[in-house]
Amino acid sequence: MRVFKFGGASVKDADGVKNVVKVLQEVGHDNTLVVVSAMGKTTNAMEAIVNAYFEDKSSVKTEIQDVIKYHNDILAALFVNGKHPIFNKIKILFDEVQGFLAWNKSPHYNFVYDQVVGYGELVSTTIISAYLNEVGLKNNWLDVRELIKTDDSYRDTVVDWKRTQENISKIVDQKILNITQGFLGSDNNNFTTTLGREGSDYSAAILAYCLNATSVTIWKDVPGVLNADPRYFKDTQLLNNISYREAIELAFYGASVIHPKTLQPLQGKEIPLHVKSFLNPKNRGTTVGKGVGIEPEVPCFIVKKSQVLMKLSSLDFSFIVEDSISELFKMFHDYKMKVDLIQNSAISFSVCVDNKFGRLDELLNNLKSRFKVTYQENVSLYTIRHFNAEAIESLLNGYEVLLEQRGKETVQFVIK
Template sequence: MKVFKFGGASVKDAESVKNVSVVLGSEGFENCLLVVSAMGKTTNALEKAVENYFNKIDYQTEIEKVKQNHLEISEGLFQKDHPVLAEISLFFDDIESFLRRNKSPNYNFVYDQVVSCGEMISSKIVSEYLNDIQFKNEWLDARDYIKTDSNYREGNINWEATQRNIAEINLQTCFVTQGFIASEANNFTVTLGREGSDYSAAIFAYCLNAEAMTIWKDVPGVMTGDPRKFENVKLLSNISYEEAIEMAYYGASIIHPKTLQPLKQKNIPFYVKSFLDPRNPGTKVGASAKNEEQETYILKENQSLIHISTRDFSFIAEEHLSQIFALLAKNKITISLMQTSAISLALCIEDKYDAIDHLNQELQISFNTEMVKSVSLFTVRNAKLEDLNKFYENKNILLEQISKKTIQVVTN
């Protein structure tokens, strides 16, 4: 079985959904499973609705906008009396009903129950459209198969239960399901982290022993840099799992960081291809004698740089590090770069859940801190160290770190 993942940009409107069938016609639709993201900017819009709900301001308008957008997309795909239109309305009725009845003050719990509806609705639309044009498939609820703990917004996979559930899938049939979402022991929805649909596809591929997994993007494949941020970038035709994992770790947005390990464990080839030109070979990630190690550029924006030092100028010791890391984990803040000296610790961090000010307050109980927000982390993989100076041109360097063939600088 093959696993295909279609992201939000590939199903953003009616024409994009129709193009999915073009891709499938090119690739073949026998024994495959499609993992579908929410349409376009739906996740952002539903996040805004949750934020408004907790701020006790109008959230219904945001939900209604998302509903109307999906109905408009559906009107470009189906007849006016198609049953999927009523089903879409029911999804949105369920969101509003949940929010009216909800008593939980847990933001992350409420977030997962609401935002996950984007994937449920988009996958239903794609499944129904494909069935109408004779790409026969069954719609699956990913929450019945991928099981996690109750760490809402960043669920940890229960691999034993997930493997057992997915093993029940009939491999002779084609399926459409959702990315990004799973469920915990009580069957409440848990999401797998922002942009987690790639990870969902990898979970299904691993548990199905898939022959290959492909994610469909609006770029030709994995490039030596994001073409929106860097000039003269080139396509990487073949890269190893290890190189792809390193690129994802350093922040290459085209690959979700958790995606590669399940595929590597079973040596499942992973392709990144363009849904605009499905016949283009794209990038193959896997074991190959053709693997390349070209100089690649990665830019992570909207980072924060924090310097932490002891109050008495004593060394940063293990007990200090333990305390600091515990606070980072508690606030769900990710370290992008770390550098230590005798009396201070410098961290370039990513604040996905707007918790950095709270973290800083907690750190200042025991430490001195200095923080600079809105910095960028620039990473060069497979760097030619003899050309080092070109990476520092026109940059205000706040922190730098050089390891074997990798240069990282924090700038503002």
């Protein structure tokens, strides 16, 4: 069985949905499980609904109506018959969102987030499944929450692999075309959970692992994995082949094409990962698998924006050693700070973190009781894999370097 994953950009409008049909017709659709993200920027829009719910309840209705209109416009372009059952199915899903927000009593942002934001995927897959059936591509819609089971650490859950394997083996018919959601799972109480932002790639890998799939293909709006993000760098190059190890390194440092957690289950069963263009589905793209490290071997540039650089010093000039560092990492974990770079000396400790859960102020208040703390927000962390002097010079031209760290294959710069 093959697993395909289509992201939000590939299904952002009716033409995108029609193109999914074209891709499936060109490359085949038997014995295939298709994982689909929310349409376009729907996840951002659903996040806005959650934020309005906590900050300005009077604007919740407007935010929801904007999302409903966006999807209704896509429905109207796909289904000429306005009485098609899909219109009522989508209305029911949005009614569920509004119903949850009306009766919810939980004050916990992350819990509410997962219950609301996940409807982006439920709506997109319901529309796409119906349209595929309409044009003759018969398929089975699956609720991924019945397949992938997790703990209840909402917004960044941990997969229960044993139960997930049992569910997938029991529920998924591998002989037909199946459509399901990325990003989602459910906990022991059957509340919706999410696997982290951009987690649909990880969903595809989980499903592929449990199905012993022959391959996973991620369909993107780029020709494959490039050596740099074209939004920030010029003259990017396509990487034809990447080893699992190299891809994991790139993902760890923040390469946005492949989700960091995606590669581990695939490597475990040596399932090849293809990254291909949904605009040119017959083109080769990039293959991640066993073998050559990276081909062609060129410098790879990775940037992470909106980082926080902190420098911590002991208040009494004592050494920062194992006990102190252990305590620090526990705090980073407790406040959900993703640590992207560390550097320490005898009495100081520098760290670059991603404040994606917005808990920096809480962390700083805790740290200042134990350490002298200086910090800078909105810095950028640049990483170059397989660097050379020319690559470094092209990157640093005109920028102020706040921190530098070099290894044999990798150099990193924190830049303001």
